Amino acid sequence: xxxxxxxxxxxxxxxxxxxxxxxxxxxxxxxxxxxxxxxxxxxxxxxxxxxxxxxxxxxxxxxxxxxxxxxxxxxxxxxxxxxxxxxxxxxxxxxxxxxxxxxxxxxxxxxxxxxxxxxxxxxxxxxxxxxxxxxxxxxxxxxxxxxxxxxx
Numbered sequence: 001x002x003x004x005x006x007x008x009x010x011x012x013x014x015x016x017x018x019x020x021x022x023x024x025x026x027x028x029x030x031x032x033x034x035x036x037x038x039x040x041x042x043x044x045x046x047x048x049x050x051x052x053x054x055x056x057x058x059x060x061x062x063x064x065x066x067x068x069x070x071x072x073x074x075x076x077x078x079x080x081x082x083x084x085x086x087x088x089x090x091x092x093x094x095x096x097x098x099x100x101x102x103x104x105x106x107x108x109x110x111x112x113x114x115x116x117x118x119x120x121x122x123x124x125x126x127x128x129x130x131x132x133x134x135x136x137x138x139x140x141x142x143x144x145x146x147x148x149x150x151x152x
Contacts, residue, residue: 001068001130003137007098009051009067010105016048023048028083029091029111030120036135039063040117041093043107044083046076050124053093054134058147063093066137068130072123082120086112 017024023045030042034054041053050072055065072079091111097103121127141147 001070001126003066003068003130003133006053006065006067007095009053010095010107011098013043013051014105016045028080030083030114031091031111032114032117034117042120044079050079056138064141066134070124079123084112086114089113
């Protein structure tokens with residue numbers, strides 16, 4: 001799994017969402033926290049894969065994060081069941097298009113909210129390594145931006 005910027009993942013999801021209109025009603029979103037205080041957004045489309053965005057809110061309007069795509073075709077039903085647990089909650093994410101700062105990629109709708117995403121994470125092959133790389137990448141982004149030292 002390659003860890004990538006949010007903009008690239010959202011553009012990839014947008015392309016697949018538009019390319020497969022018959023699957024649009026099947027997309028699921030699960031939001032929750034990890035064991036390290038970061039927020040997780042999981043987007044699942046049957047037969048297309050699962051995307052994870054891991055991040056930290058820098059302000060009410062800015063999510064600093066990274067993400068990865070997982071191939072999970074053999075476990076679609078089990079993942080779908082886990083992703084439908086939790087309380088329904090509206091969500092919205094907007095990111096600049098990866099190749100043009102004049103365009104936005106927007107994802108919005110109703111997903112489910114859970115306290116911990118650990119149960120879903122256990123179903124994903126290679127998740128531990130990708131999870132570690134996302135956390136390390138976020139720490140590096142925060143360091144370069146001078147964030148995360150507000151309380152020192």
